[in-house]
């Protein structure tokens with residue numbers, strides 16, 4: 001029986017058995033208890049069930065950042081916790097960062113809080129996520145994040161950056177060409193992919209090299225973020241593109 005606490009909301013695993021949920025809420029000091037069946041579509045929207053309470057908006061504290069979100073409208077992946085902080089710590093002073101699938105600011109907010117970037121351009125297609133991205137910029141009192149409501153396919157070519165984060169999985173490789181085109185010479189790409197274990201060392205880097213289209217690529221790291229499904233890992237490739 002597993003659960004996770006996000007702000008003051010408890011998310012139970014799908015197979016968590018029925019019990020006295022009011023009593024459970026008191027034990028964990030939460031206002032709402034939910035089950036999230038799955039996250040659907042490109043906008044990554046939860047399909048959920050409320051077991052106790054009715055408020056689904058909360059503020060989650062992580063790595064010294066505040067993330068306001070509505071768990072009935074946008075996703076939160078606890079397993080990406082370390083990756084969110086790892087990226088923030090890599091950003092060097094004065095960098096321009098492009099966060100292509102920004103969500104509620106999963107990467108942009110920690111960068112704003114922990115690094116000293118010149119600008120973080122955060123592109124998000126889901127209006128609900130964009131709403132919380134804007135709220136989280138205010139909540140964390142950040143002044144170097146530019147939120148953009150729109151499709152990466154349309155918005156990315158308008159910018160050049162020293163570092164590009166592609167924090168989305170499944171079809172991320174379809175966006176690789178345009179990410180590389182927007183990356184300054186010697187810039188760093190963080191390319192996410194869900195990949196069968198036996199392909200981890202080959203497929204993601206081959207896709208990056210192919211998108212680089214003749215530009216030199218230096219592989220810095222393949223970082224395992226979490227197990228995605230049986231035999232499939234969520235990984236991120238860090239690479240310099242010259």
Ligand SMILES: C[S@@+](CC[C@H](N)C(=O)[O-])C[C@H]1O[C@@H](n2cnc3c(N)ncnc32)[C@H](O)[C@@H]1O
Nearest residue numbers: 043044077080101103106124125126151152167
């Ligand atoms: C939810 S985030 C992934 C989780 C995140 N990496 C973390 O650390 O928890 C992915 C976001 O990409 C957004 N998205 C998907 N396709 C997009 C597109 N074409 N342009 C802009 N945003 C997009 C989704 O709406 C979603 O908010």
